[in-house]
Amino acid sequence: MKHLISVLVENKFGTLNRVAAMFSARGFNLESISIGETEDAEISRMTIVTRGEDRIISQVLKQLNRLVDTIKVTDLTHQPHVERELLLMSLKMTKTTQHEIFELTNVFKGKVVDIKQKSITIEVIGSPDKINTAIDLFRPFGIRELARSGAVAIHRGEI
Amino acid sequence: MHEPGQKMNGSEIFFECLRRENVEYIFGYPGGSLLKVYETLHDVKDIKHILVRHEQGATHMAEGYARATGRPGVVLVTSGPGATNTVTGITNAYMDSSPMVVFTGQVPSSLIGNDAFQEADIVGITRPITKHNFLVKDVRELASTIRKAFYLATTGRPGPVLVDMPKDILAAECVFEWPESVDIRGFKPTFKCHANQVQKAAKMIARSKRPLLYIGGGVITAEGSEALRQLAIEQQIPVTMTLQGLGAFPGDHPLSMGMLGMHGTFWANQAVNSCDLLIAVGARFDDRVTGKVETFATQAVKIHNDIDPTNVDKNVKVDLPVVGDAKDFLESILRELPKVREDRSQWLAEIEAWRKQCPMEYADEKDTLKTEFVIDEISKQTGGHAVIVTDVGQHQMWTAQYYKFTEPRSIITSGGLGTMGFGLPATIGAAFGVTDRPVITICGDGGLMMNIQEMVTAVYNKLPIKIFLINNSYLGMVRQWQELFHKEKYSFTDLAASNPDFVKVAEAFGCRAVSADNPESARKAITEALAYNDGPMLVDFRVVRKDMVFPMVPAGGSISDMLLARLNPKTMV
Numbered sequence: 001m002k003h004l005i006s007v008l009v010e011n012k013f014g015t016l017n018r019v020a021a022m023f024s025a026r027g028f029n030l031e032s033i034s035i036g037e038t039e040d041a042e043i044s045r046m047t048i049v050t051r052g053e054d055r056i057i058s059q060v061l062k063q064l065n066r067l068v069d070t071i072k073v074t075d076l077t078h079q080p081h082v083e084r085e086l087l088l089m090s091l092k093m094t095k096t097t098q099h100e101i102f103e104l105t106n107v108f109k110g111k112v113v114d115i116k117q118k119s120i121t122i123e124v125i126g127s128p129d130k131i132n133t134a135i136d137l138f139r140p141f142g143i144r145e146l147a148r149s150g151a152v153a154i155h156r157g158e159i
Numbered sequence: 160m161h162e163p164g165q166k167m168n169g170s171e172i173f174f175e176c177l178r179r180e181n182v183e184y185i186f187g188y189p190g191g192s193l194l195k196v197y198e199t200l201h202d203v204k205d206i207k208h209i210l211v212r213h214e215q216g217a218t219h220m221a222e223g224y225a226r227a228t229g230r231p232g233v234v235l236v237t238s239g240p241g242a243t244n245t246v247t248g249i250t251n252a253y254m255d256s257s258p259m260v261v262f263t264g265q266v267p268s269s270l271i272g273n274d275a276f277q278e279a280d281i282v283g284i285t286r287p288i289t290k291h292n293f294l295v296k297d298v299r300e301l302a303s304t305i306r307k308a309f310y311l312a313t314t315g316r317p318g319p320v321l322v323d324m325p326k327d328i329l330a331a332e333c334v335f336e337w338p339e340s341v342d343i344r345g346f347k348p349t350f351k352c353h354a355n356q357v358q359k360a361a362k363m364i365a366r367s368k369r370p371l372l373y374i375g376g377g378v379i380t381a382e383g384s385e386a387l388r389q390l391a392i393e394q395q396i397p398v399t400m401t402l403q404g405l406g407a408f409p410g411d412h413p414l415s416m417g418m419l420g421m422h423g424t425f426w427a428n429q430a431v432n433s434c435d436l437l438i439a440v441g442a443r444f445d446d447r448v449t450g451k452v453e454t455f456a457t458q459a460v461k462i463h464n465d466i467d468p469t470n471v472d473k474n475v476k477v478d479l480p481v482v483g484d485a486k487d488f489l490e491s492i493l494r495e496l497p498k499v500r501e502d503r504s505q506w507l508a509e510i511e512a513w514r515k516q517c518p519m520e521y522a523d524e525k526d527t528l529k530t531e532f533v534i535d536e537i538s539k540q541t542g543g544h545a546v547i548v549t550d551v552g553q554h555q556m557w558t559a560q561y562y563k564f565t566e567p568r569s570i571i572t573s574g575g576l577g578t579m580g581f582g583l584p585a586t587i588g589a590a591f592g593v594t595d596r597p598v599i600t601i602c603g604d605g606g607l608m609m610n611i612q613e614m615v616t617a618v619y620n621k622l623p624i625k626i627f628l629i630n631n632s633y634l635g636m637v638r639q640w641q642e643l644f645h646k647e648k649y650s651f652t653d654l655a656a657s658n659p660d661f662v663k664v665a666e667a668f669g670c671r672a673v674s675a676d677n678p679e680s681a682r683k684a685i686t687e688a689l690a691y692n693d694g695p696m697l698v699d700f701r702v703v704r705k706d707m708v709f710p711m712v713p714a715g716g717s718i719s720d721m722l723l724a725r726l727n728p729k730t731m732v
Binding site: 009010014017018021022025055058059062063065066067068069070071 | 282283286287290291294311343344345346467468469471472473476
């Protein structure tokens with residue numbers, strides 16, 4: 001099954017490579033990985049989405065912990081959490097589809113971030129599931145370019 | 160010596176750090192990016208630099224030294240090719256958990272990334288094969304980085320750590336500051352075993368009628384042999400060991416069952432198959448041990464102690480994991496064990512019957528020389544009181560089977576990676592660390608050729624090592640698999656037409672050498688070599704060419720697929 005893992009790591013060069021290389025060396029599935037600084041400039045947070053049966057996930061967590069540059073590893077999957085992904089998508093647009101695209105963007109609580117004669121760029125924020133649905137529904141208009149941030153996640157409530 | 164507040168350059172800081180880490184030997188090779196270091200080294204008297212002839216040799220020497228002494232081995236090589244030549248040796252140390260710190264020169268910081276002369280991204284290259292590695296970007300971080308490197312290499316599950324030092328950093332100056340302590344927030348190995356888990360384990364052991372101790376190299380690293388001995392004897396639990404675990408428990412004790420796994424003893428593997436409790440300590444359920452995991456120790460409840468949590472449930476699902484140091488585990492168990500335990504005489508009698516059914520024995524012949532005889536004879540003449548270093552292949556397995564290892568740190572062998580060429584340099588490294596016992600390499604003709612240049616290092620340093628060459632002029636283990644599983648297509652394993660005369664080669668290096676081709680001359684040559692201490696001595700044992708190592712559980716097979724002899728290779732047991 002799908003797992004969402006949050007990892008605090010040292011904010012040093014090569015850390016992302018160490019994590020990504022460990023996944024590939026051990027044959028673990030890596031669906032998405034995102035990384036950014038935290039409130040402490042020396043620490044970054046990685047959010048990793050991976051898939052596997054329990055035995056594999058338990059190895060993933062242990063192997064992540066084993067890396068010297070990882071400070072804390074949390075599997076958020078079964079804990080209360082908020083998960084978000086950002087989608088930027090440029091679509092083909094004509095006079096006839098313009099209205100429909102606006103409406104659909106509203107449905108997804110998205111925003112128009114750029115608009116030209118024949119194209120429109122929108123942003124949608126949500127769970128990866130919502131992002132998948134959005135892509136499916138916008139696809140018929142013709143996708144010119146698409147970028148996803150990968151999931152970021154954080155605990156919900158107080159720990 | 161350094162005085163507080165004094166400015167030093169990177170090279171001086173480097174040696175001052177090694178002093179603080181009590182380094183005795185550096186195995187190294189100079190080069191362009193290390194010129195400043197070698198300039199400083201010229202006047203360093205308290206740390207000995209051993210000049211190797213290939214950087215791979217330096218890494219194996221460092222590992223041999225580390226495994227023989229328990230202290231980290233130190234390697235110093237230049238950038239680019241010097242650094243890339245260490246890759247095999249680093250991987251070997253990583254797979255076998257040996258403490259090692261590798262220092263590589265690097266092109267000047269300003270040239271990094273420019274494809275400069277002798278530039279290689281060695282930090283990138285070695286990330287997956289080191290426990291951790293560093294690129295030093297500021298001379299003010301050099302001392303603390305070296306401190307961390309030694310700490311990481313030797314703490315928890317040991318392993319190799321690499322420190323890449325750009326040329327300009329080695330010349331830059333700063334005030335030397337030695338950090339008194341190390342605190343790495345992402346590295347906190349669990350040393351002490353959890354009390355509840357230990358209590359559970361102790362209860363399981365006391366209740367078991369058919370327990371078996373499965374011991375790996377972790378027990379030797381943790382120096383847990385005495386506790387193991389006490390536990391096994393008090394509790395009457397038979398002990399089987401992995402290749403790296405040999406010597407953790409005396410091989411001549413009646414409770415020792417020798418090695419288990421692919422080339423393990425018949426009785427050890429039978430015992431694994433029928434024990435009701437398997438107590439794995441400092442071992443990692445490697446595929447060479449388990450064969451087919453689905454049929455491995457199916458009757459047994461499994462306890463697994465390891466200092467590295469990633470080893471738990473990696474290959475085989477266990478019932479009771481106990482993360483922590485092996486010595487702490489064994490000693491805690493001894494404290495927790497109830498007074499009464501099950502009677503194990505019937506279990507031991509059963510094992511004895513298996514031992515009698517298929518003993519480890521070989522045919523004694525007068526005119527031809529069998530490897531088993533040579534190993535047996537080395538074992539008898541040294542009384543097990545020696546450091547035995549092997550290369551990789553048939554001779555390695557025969558050594559594991561026929562040499563009686565009675566002390567920890569008496570076998571040094573490439574287990575995880577299986578690196579041919581490991582033997583001779585590792586022996587040299589071990590001989591720098593151990594001077595009160597003979598240090599012997601048992602190697603094959605294929606492996607010896609892979610790092611034969613290091614014979615110079617042994618001769619020049621007058622190391623009294625014994626190079627016992629098991630020469631069948633075949634890549635014997637590959638040949639064995641070709642015969643058994645690949646339709647007898649002996650592709651590129653026969654070296655008879657191409658091998659040199661090893662006695663002459665050795666002599667050209669300045670190494671004393673004799674050959675032996677029958678039991679009598681072999682016996683004499685071993686005696687002579689053990690008595691010769693003025694430098695290295697090679698004995699070229701011209702053994703029977705096509706012998707095979709048995710018993711053998713084919714790769715991925717079950718114990719029930721074990722082959723016992725060549726004459727009837729389909730023998731099932």
